[in-house]
Amino acid sequence: xxxxxxxxxxxEKTSAEVLGHDFCHHLYxxxxxxxxxxxxYDIHMAAxxxxxxxxxxxxxxxxxxxxxxxxxxxxxLSAEFLIxxxxxxxxxxxxxxxxARQGLSNNGFDLDAVISQxxxxxxxxxxxxxxxxxxxxxxxxxxxxxxxxxxxxxxGLFSQAIADGWQVEQADRWLxxxxxxELLRPDMAYEVGxxxxxxxxxxxxxxxxxxWEPAQVIRxxxxxxxxxxxxxxxxxxxRLWRAEAVEAFDLATYNTGDYMGAVLGKIKSENVTKVLYPxxxxxAGKRLRLMQQFFFVSCSLQDMLRIHxxxxxxxxxxNETYAVQLNDTHPAVAVAxxxxxxxxxxxxxxxxxxxxTRKAFAFTNHTLLPEAMERWPVGMFGKLLPRHLEIIYExxxxxxxxxxxxxxxxxxxxSRLSLIDESGERYxxxxxxxxxxxxxxxxxxxxxxxxxKSTVLKDFHALWPDKILNVTNGVTPRxxxxxxxxxxxxxxxxxxxxxxxxxxxxxxxxxxxxxGDAGFRARWREIKQANKFSLAKVAxxxxxxxxxxxxxxxxxxxxxxxxxxxxLNVLHIVSRYLKxxxxxxxxxxxxxFIFAGKAAPSYFMAxxxxxxxxxxxxxxxxxxxxxxxxKVAFLPNFNVGLGQIIYPAANLSEQISLAGKEASGTGxxxxxxxxxxxxxxLDGANVEILDAVGEQDFFLFGLDxxxxxxxxxxxxxxxxxxxxxxxxxxxxxxxxxxxxxxGDGSLFQPLVDSLLHRDEYMLLADFGSYCACQERxxxxxxxxxxxxxxxxxxxxxxxxxxxxxxxxEYCRNIWDVEPMASLGDxxxxxxxxx
Numbered sequence: 001x002x003x004x005x006x007x008x009x010x011x012e013k014t015s016a017e018v019l020g021h022d023f024c025h026h027l028y029x030x031x032x033x034x035x036x037x038x039x040x041y042d043i044h045m046a047a048x049x050x051x052x053x054x055x056x057x058x059x060x061x062x063x064x065x066x067x068x069x070x071x072x073x074x075x076x077l078s079a080e081f082l083i084x085x086x087x088x089x090x091x092x093x094x095x096x097x098x099x100a101r102q103g104l105s106n107n108g109f110d111l112d113a114v115i116s117q118x119x120x121x122x123x124x125x126x127x128x129x130x131x132x133x134x135x136x137x138x139x140x141x142x143x144x145x146x147x148x149x150x151x152x153x154x155x156g157l158f159s160q161a162i163a164d165g166w167q168v169e170q171a172d173r174w175l176x177x178x179x180x181x182e183l184l185r186p187d188m189a190y191e192v193g194x195x196x197x198x199x200x201x202x203x204x205x206x207x208x209x210x211x212w213e214p215a216q217v218i219r220x221x222x223x224x225x226x227x228x229x230x231x232x233x234x235x236x237x238x239r240l241w242r243a244e245a246v247e248a249f250d251l252a253t254y255n256t257g258d259y260m261g262a263v264l265g266k267i268k269s270e271n272v273t274k275v276l277y278p279x280x281x282x283x284a285g286k287r288l289r290l291m292q293q294f295f296f297v298s299c300s301l302q303d304m305l306r307i308h309x310x311x312x313x314x315x316x317x318x319n320e321t322y323a324v325q326l327n328d329t330h331p332a333v334a335v336a337x338x339x340x341x342x343x344x345x346x347x348x349x350x351x352x353x354x355x356x357t358r359k360a361f362a363f364t365n366h367t368l369l370p371e372a373m374e375r376w377p378v379g380m381f382g383k384l385l386p387r388h389l390e391i392i393y394e395x396x397x398x399x400x401x402x403x404x405x406x407x408x409x410x411x412x413x414x415s416r417l418s419l420i421d422e423s424g425e426r427y428x429x430x431x432x433x434x435x436x437x438x439x440x441x442x443x444x445x446x447x448x449x450x451x452x453k454s455t456v457l458k459d460f461h462a463l464w465p466d467k468i469l470n471v472t473n474g475v476t477p478r479x480x481x482x483x484x485x486x487x488x489x490x491x492x493x494x495x496x497x498x499x500x501x502x503x504x505x506x507x508x509x510x511x512x513x514x515x516g517d518a519g520f521r522a523r524w525r526e527i528k529q530a531n532k533f534s535l536a537k538v539a540x541x542x543x544x545x546x547x548x549x550x551x552x553x554x555x556x557x558x559x560x561x562x563x564x565x566x567x568l569n570v571l572h573i574v575s576r577y578l579k580x581x582x583x584x585x586x587x588x589x590x591x592x593f594i595f596a597g598k599a600a601p602s603y604f605m606a607x608x609x610x611x612x613x614x615x616x617x618x619x620x621x622x623x624x625x626x627x628x629x630x631k632v633a634f635l636p637n638f639n640v641g642l643g644q645i646i647y648p649a650a651n652l653s654e655q656i657s658l659a660g661k662e663a664s665g666t667g668x669x670x671x672x673x674x675x676x677x678x679x680x681x682l683d684g685a686n687v688e689i690l691d692a693v694g695e696q697d698f699f700l701f702g703l704d705x706x707x708x709x710x711x712x713x714x715x716x717x718x719x720x721x722x723x724x725x726x727x728x729x730x731x732x733x734x735x736x737x738x739x740x741x742x743g744d745g746s747l748f749q750p751l752v753d754s755l756l757h758r759d760e761y762m763l764l765a766d767f768g769s770y771c772a773c774q775e776r777x778x779x780x781x782x783x784x785x786x787x788x789x790x791x792x793x794x795x796x797x798x799x800x801x802x803x804x805x806x807x808x809e810y811c812r813n814i815w816d817v818e819p820m821a822s823l824g825d826x827x828x829x830x831x832x833x834x
Contacts, residue, residue: 122156
């Protein structure tokens, strides 16, 4: 018997009264609580499930059409999806924020307090994962048929605390209270093999074939997270894979008294998705990382093939159903795995399978650092994935034959292009595999793409001149303006109309006209000041430090790494402190320097940089003569939620990496969208930010990429910079003296020695230019009205950095995917009836 329901469930369930009723229903029936016995987290879970009900209406409709209809779907493969807190974003996308606020208020609860209870999903680390999350938001908001594929980490990277000035890593138990947004799919699982051996044989048609017999098999179970688009018909799936044992419990072993042995298989299997980025200093860590990467791409490709075949299509037409994007090298082994599935499982001829594979895949390269170009020891790779190593050898043999035919006699070129690095210990080059196995390669900023063509991928560019494209990164204005900066969003609604949330690229430029309006500038300053008070409150809660919202907020938040040069920032702070000590009456505007970011657990120098920042913070706070004019705060455990408070409060955005090292950056875009001015080098997307706003609204310093290369080729000597700059000598001398380390002069010596003897990232070369540029910042800050006008023009110029623009470029230039015109008939729970 069919169930009769209203045709459009979404429209029937958006009033505050119905939301409040459904919230009480979930509190009672899902949480088993009533108001007076419920914790705030119970309230949060019930409210989240109430919102999820509304999302599932669009989700079911979307998934039905993704599986049933004949159009090309984007499959975005990424090891990270740093999606951030979901409640507020989902309410925004559904247009239910105020109704939910009223519905909860009617029941005696505050929406903001409920939202604050959400534990952020630990599914990513930094820019790579935040970019992937922005792209899912834009795919859904632009009605692009898509699915994200990743790993369901039980524990995120780590939760960062600061103890005695040092970073301390603690387990990121983001799932400890459960997730109200997940849909577990125990019936949707695939088996993934590791190790074992291969056997060659001749099949029934007389063809050479290979059978892989793994030594270990792990089960990958799907966990789905719905990603709604803003005012869109789509809610796309983020499908994450959780590792499980095929047999979780060995009863026979248990009955012999070996109780640990009975669950050993379960422990070994589940370990694969236990932690984001296990430390890979040891062989076991490297092996586990490779297992993670293969596990998630194998599950994802098996899932795609299942859906593709359900549509009645043949395996060789796989690329007609899916445009598969490899987000960096982490999923690059997918090239070999798709070949295995097509050749070994589905019986395609090699040539046919290879044509399908190359047409399906595209590859985003995110780095220029050679050490970040993933490669795996051949011996380890072969033991773990013996069939895939055979396939890679065969891909390489055929590819190098093509190279020799095109460049006769150039064996040096053959060696450089080979998928196997044989210069010493033999390695599989994963970036090379992705380049050869994809029909398109893209960089993520105009400078980055040109440097790819001229440096790390120079030989591939010479071979295939049209294959490397640029798609500059972008960020979503939904998360990074509408949600993170509601005060500014309200002013934008008033001045631009509400369409800016969907059309940031087209509408933001209209703000430039307001830069000349004195009343608008005054309101702009009031919003920034209110945001700074909000950040000051958080800083007090997290560090105990009082920071002055009237001071210039100079902020650098990103992963801690030598190439990002947080220690260049610190050297300037120390020189500034010395100036205040030497010239107590100097006209130096009060400034608060704020840092946040995590260092990889095994990266000693990055952790020492954090210790230097915290040491400087403590020492400056003790100095009563200067502490009202100069403060340093390190905010621990930087994540999306904290970023939503930091970016709107910034006056100055520090984007100071050595030119030619940062691929793009996305934090620079978030700061810009929220009205911060940038001090930066000509690196990554800074080049395009400068182009968008002009030199009058950007603080530029330092060597450019060409000058960096020229200086290094000429034998750059950091000692010469040190000897010729008395301010630099005094700053480094104070650090070496133990002034910032409780008298321990040896603590920061490794950092100082690295700068004086190697200085790989040329801090000392850029130091003088950086300090001079910071004086220009001081001068600009003194004229608050002009600073506000510049801030407005920065936001006006940020339209090109919307992730919507980036996704449109991917669709047009790489994926050949169109927005869905309509989802047609809705799917509802009436269809549950037989």
